[in-house]
Amino acid sequence: MxxxxxxxxxxxxxxxxxxxxxxxxxxxxxxxxxxxxxDPTENPSSATPxxxxxxxxxxxxxxxxxxxxxxxxxxxxxxxxxxxxxxxxxxxxxxxxxxxxxxxxxxxxxxxxxxxxxxxxxxxxxxxxxxxxxxxxxxxxxxxxxxxLDAGAERLTISWKQAVKKLINERDGVEIEDDTSEAVRDLLDNAGSSKFVPREIPDADAFELRLLSSTLAPNESDGSEDTEEWNLFYEFQMVVDGDQKSLDNRHNLDMTLYLWRDHVTLATSNNLSEELKERKEKELNPKAIRAIKRLMVTPMPDIQGAFRRGL
Ligand SMILES: [Zn+2]
Incomplete structure (x- = not known):
């Protein structure tokens, strides 16, 4: 009509x-x-940092x-x-x-x-x-x-921000040097994988390092034979590295978090409808459920450490 x-x-x-x-x-x-x-096409009178x-x-x-x-x-x-x-x-x-x-x-x-x-x-x-x-x-x-934020949302928000900034810089021809050390990069990307070997990171906060290699680790593995390790960013990050079209999707962040929260419910709810039970069966293997249950935890502030440091 x-x-x-x-x-x-x-x-x-x-x-x-x-x-x-x-x-x-x-x-x-x-x-x-x-x-x-x-008006976004107008230049700011003075740049606001x-x-x-x-x-x-x-x-x-x-x-x-x-x-x-x-x-x-x-x-x-x-x-x-x-x-x-x-x-x-x-x-x-x-x-x-x-x-x-x-x-x-x-x-x-x-x-x-x-x-x-x-x-x-x-x-x-x-x-x-x-x-x-x-x-x-x-x-x-x-x-x-x-x-x-829970660990999953924290890692996904930070990775969304980095991925979007990278695409913006590529679009605008801006070269930014990543000053993250290789050991830190390795920890951020590869913790949780069976191939990950922790390296010494000088001056790093021990509490934070422990969190990054446990609760906040983006990978989940079934061991050294596992050729299909689970990865948080691969599963939920909507922004695609190197794909400028990702910048046109206004709702990347909401979609990423929605997808993450939806899978938390799927992995943990005792009250799923028959339809959702079927989806869970299809979409989540035991490794994914283990990963989601680990990452849905909220990392709390290091109160004891703060006392020790006299803060
Ligand atoms: Zn609203």
């Missing part, structure tokens, strides 16, 4: 138009908040009865506890002189943030044991296990 026929007034297109207009305005307002010109202005924190929504309102006007669902969300801090809106963060569903934020531009990608920070203090969170709430 011809949707432009006269029988039905064009309600859907006009609603879509209104939604688009909201998104355009929200995009402009986010750009202003970052110190960028509203990403250390100034808001940070886009990726975190887990803490317990609350109704959840948090998503700041994207056209979004009608609240962000419920336990979901990944973006906290723009400081937020655009001040309340009695106090600037509280603006919360968004990850997918809603991707509608207004242009993650094919470095200015935006640089501001994304995962809330973890290493970063929560910069997010101005209540320590006791964090130590209760709130806000912090």
């Amino acid at each position: 011809d949707s432009s026929s006269n029988e039905h007034p064009a309600t859907v297109p006009s609603e879509a138009k209104e939604e688009n207009e909201h998104i355009i305005q929200a995009t402009k307002s986010l750009r202003r908040h970052m110190g960028l010109p509203e 990403s250390s100034v202005g808001p940070t886009f924190w990726l975190e887990v929504a803490p317990p609350s009865i109704r959840g948090a309102k998503c700041r994207l006007d056209v979004c009608t669902t609240n962000i419920m506890p336990g979901k990944y969300r973006i906290a723009v801090n400081p937020g655009c809106h001040s309340f009695r002189g106090h600037q509280s963060p603006d919360y968004y569903h990850v997918g809603c934020f991707e509608k207004i943030a242009d993650f094919s531009q470095e200015d935006f990608v640089d501001r994304v920070q995962p809330v973890t044991r290493n970063t929560w203090q910069f997010r101005n969170l209540n320590a006791s709430s964090v130590l209760d296990g709130n806000y912090l």
Whole structure:
């Protein structure tokens, strides 16, 4: 049927138009908040370094009865506890002189943030044991296990950020030297594999090294004979190395996290429908289930270490 026929007034297109207009305005307002010109084709009057202005924190929504309102006007669902969300801090809106963060569903934020531009990608920070203090969170709430990302989401967010930045630099012909040492790179990429041999990393924090080679390791192996080791990035990372088309997909981060969370549910829920049980059977072998159960854990801050260091 011809949707432009006269029988039905064009309600859907006009609603879509209104939604688009909201998104355009929200995009402009986010750009202003970052110190960028509203029009992306205009050069900024003075370059705003990403250390100034808001940070886009990726975190887990803490317990609350109704959840948090998503700041994207056209979004009608609240962000419920336990979901990944973006906290723009400081937020655009001040309340009695106090600037509280603006919360968004990850997918809603991707509608207004242009993650094919470095200015935006640089501001994304995962809330973890290493970063929560910069997010101005209540320590006791964090130590209760709130806000912090699980190991899988942490590794996937950091790898998303690196992969997108690499594509942006390739597109713009910018050469950035990676100053990560080979031993650290090896640990980040290969921990968990049967072929991985830990190397000495001078001056590294022992607590962090232990986490990276256990809870946070991206690989899971059945041993030295295993030719199909499980890899977190291979399974869930939506950004494809060397493929510029990946930059056109606005929802890479949300899709990556969605896929990860979906598989956590599949691997761990005792309450799966028959359909999901079938999917689990098809998609997850015991090695994958083991890997997911390990990576769904949230690495907590090293409180004992902090005491030892007298902090
Ligand atoms: Zn939303």
